Amino acid sequence: MSSAPPAQAVATDKPSHLSVIVDLSPSQWHLSSQPPPANTFPLTLNSFLSQLLAFLNSHIASKHENTLAVFGAFPGKSLMLYASTESETINPSAVDANSYPPFKMLDSTIIKRIENELDQLDTDEESTLPVALVGALTKALCYINRISHFSAANVSKAKLPDSLTTSDPHILILSVSPDLSAEYIPIMNSIFSAQKLKVTIDVCKIYGPETVFLQQAAHLTGGSYISLERRDALLQYLTMAFLSPPSIRKALSVPTQDKIDFRAACFCHKKIIDIGFVCSVCLSIFCQPVPVCSTCRTKFPIKILQRLNASRPPPTPGSNGLSRTTSMSGTGGLPHSGSIRTSTSNGTLR
């Protein structure tokens, strides 16, 4: 230890904070656990949780000062499942001679709370609601804000050198649900506050289609977005890509994002669009020309509407393919253009 050069020691000795947001949508997890004809690599909630707990334990174990918070996004509700700053007394009867008490406490707390919540859901029949990802994300940010404030106050009082101020917080989102376009603005607001707090957001897409907003979240905060290919190897993905704190990532080769979709959701129908109409006064996005802005009540001149309607791409699904072929012939055949937007070409341009 003493042989390590001091500069490096400073960089690597920092404790790190990890906030994990777990998407616990029962319907999505049910789909994910379907046997092979539906999924090549099925992943059940139970096996997911056991791998997740192993990952959380390894985060706690990798440094004594490391802190952890776990947030659950349930249908229509979000909840803090575990926080390492909340001191909870361990039930002495539950102490097992073969287990390390902090791990035991972490595992049992998380499992117990998830079970409670899921049981309540079944009775309430509300499992069809969209998951409260925004709630969980904003709570994670509030919590990080709280611990960074707390540590700053601590330092000024006690001059503790190894306090939490040095921690570089990161958030890991384990997502199984598709994009919630209705939550576009809150998600973007959360991303910008994460940028302000210098929080890195990592996204691990376990099941379901790619989510545009989470791609943007990872890109804008300098995190990585990984969509799993082999879902049975979840723990390996988690450990190799997301265990290292952001400060060490520079020295490691963490998988980066493939391509990032900068699409937005329109305000009128909450559709995700790639060409939109934007009000010049308030920058509201609409998927079709509207005479009056619904946000700021600005009336647009009729001439502009006519011009825009004329220039709109025809709503036939063939138009997209047409524009792609013309662009290929026009610019000498772009090698990438054929592979892009295979999933989005139908239905977004209309």
Add this chain to the structure above:
Amino acid sequence: MSKRKDNDFMDVDYDSDISMGDDDDFKVSKGKGKGKTVDKKKKEKGKGKPKDVQAYTWEANFARSWDTVQEDEGGSLQGAVNEFMARGRRRRLLTPGSAIRRTIIRHLVLLLDLSLAMLDRDMRPTRFDLTLQYAREFIVEWFDQNPLGQMGVVGMRAGLGERIGEMTGNPQDVLKAISERHKLEPTGDPSLQNAIEMARNSMSHLPTHSSREILIIFGSLTTCDPGNIHDTLDACVKSKIRISVVALAAEMKICRELCDKTGGQFGVALNEGHFKDLLFEMVPPPAQRNMTSRGGNPAADLMMMGFPTRLPDTSPQSLCVCHSELKSEGFLCPRCLAKICDIPTDCDICGLMVVSSPHLARSYHHLFPVSPYDAVQTLQDASFIPDCHACGRLFPTTPLTTVTEGLSPTGRYRCTTCKHDFCSECDVFVHDVLHCCPGCGK
């Protein structure tokens, strides 16, 4: 300076921390003919400059900043801290909770006074250095909040307007323009008219739906103009240019008139902190009151925009349409799938305006602000949930005895929509940074 003033401030000179009175200061101030002798005896000023209306900073009354913070009987500072927080809450409550119309696409020309008056040392280290420093912070913050805005810089010195930075949307370019201090060394007298004309001409081609603003940082008390400045003022009013002035010396009639007639803001900086506050008041996009009050239709426009896909560094190389260079990274125009190097831009092939949607989204919190939380007054009103809904901090179980107006004695703040309770720290964080309630997601 009167004799009386000299006596009054005699002892303050010695114990204030800003009266270091190092030799450099005295040499410079003597050189400027401000007759200040080392033994602090006032001589009569030979050529009293007009801006001598202000006292030297080291003669000014000492700002006893610690007096504003009062300990309570227990020696705790909690009461003072609460007072500050209550002030912040009241300020927030004043801002309307509903959406107001703001100009989002802004064009601003920053007019810097580079006349000799800026070498005055009433602001530390000099007005000029402080202005440059604050201007840099202002530019960064301004582009952060107005990502679609454009800014140019014009200087006023030696009776001329001088173009320092072209109108650009890149904060780095603007910062670079004012980065070289020796190129901006103050000389001569300023000319408001020349500089405003120059700024006006550089904005004359802009589309009607964007705002045109001029922000003047003015240290001098004179302006040396070739013609009638009121003609320039009328021209600005006609082309809907909003002029705001931050004066460093004193209020001038013409500056006040420039702001009043064009709908801008005018302020005289009292000290360094106030200067910064005045400057940063220009950062958030201005509400478009003048247009709505007139009842006329603001020149609005519906623009077609495309949101591109970004290609990673690892993608196969291809030619970009803007420079015809072979590169792997870039953005794909959503309509014609041409590869563009940088956004925001107009696609070279199909002419579509290609922007990144996060750029647009940055301003949405102005449109949909979080409505202020209600302070929960008594424990009976408090819900049985013991901790903050957002960060999990435990609420105090006993209410505070000393209550400041606007603050909750129970430390709970309740969202009017979702009825969840939040702690005071989260209340501040949600409204100032997050702009999204953790309980209801709105």
